[in-house]
């Protein structure tokens with residue numbers, strides 16, 4: 299089925315390749331294994347910051363990117379390895395990704411997504427890159443940055459921490 303192929307593709311690209319690539323770089327750079335330290339910047343999305351029915355697969359992959367990168371960048375690890383891990387949540391950005399046809403799990407969702415993508419303000423590539431550079435210059439390890447709607451990059455680490463404080467209630 300086409301959707302299985304697309305789904306496996308997006309999971310492979312956004313999760314499997316990102317995690318294996320990050321860990322390769324991580325092990326190469328980590329100071330406690332004779333590396334020189336360094337920075338990993340992983341790209342998530344605004345879809346990791348809210349729950350929408352439009353793209354359950356894509357949203358799941360971007361949430362995985364956020365959680366993996368936040369956890370890998372935690373101080374307990376960073377203090378030993380000097381490998382800083384930063385996560386970027388981009389809003390809709392004017393690239394080929396949103397220009398091409400976006401296949402969803404059914405036609406109804408695809409139509410809703412097209413409307414959403416047209417309605418949601420699209421930021422320029424320049425603004426997205428400027429925001430990424432700000433995060434690179436200022437971001438601490440394990441931080442999350444919201445870069446959307448041509449606004450300056452915003453460090454939303456505290457929001458993510460608060461969200462997980464709520465989610466962990468009753469767990470321990």
Ligand SMILES: NC(=O)C1=CN([C@@H]2O[C@H](COP(=O)(O)OP(=O)(O)OC[C@H]3O[C@@H](n4cnc5c(N)ncnc54)[C@H](O)[C@@H]3O)[C@@H](O)[C@H]2O)C=CC1
Pocket residue numbers: 312341342343344387388389390391392393394395396
């Ligand atoms: N454009 C947007 O609105 C947003 C994009 N993002 C994320 O930003 C990242 C980049 O997306 P865009 O630049 O917008 O997409 P894009 O489609 O414009 O660019 C993707 C690039 O990756 C290359 N590529 C595809 N498969 C590859 C592979 N197997 N190996 C090496 N290169 C490959 C393509 O040739 C293309 O140049 C993605 O992770 C996307 O999910 C996140 C939020 C919003």
Ligand SMILES: CCCCCC(=O)CC\C=C/C=C/C=C/[C@@H](O)[C@@H](O)CCCC(=O)O
Pocket residue numbers: 304305308343344345352353354355356357388389390391395396400401402403414415418
């Ligand atoms: C209003 C939504 C804002 C989204 C901001 C972004 O991250 C841009 C995403 C733009 C396109 C995403 C394409 C994703 C494609 C695949 O996931 C999809 O074709 C696979 C199956 C559907 C699914 O992801 O559930």
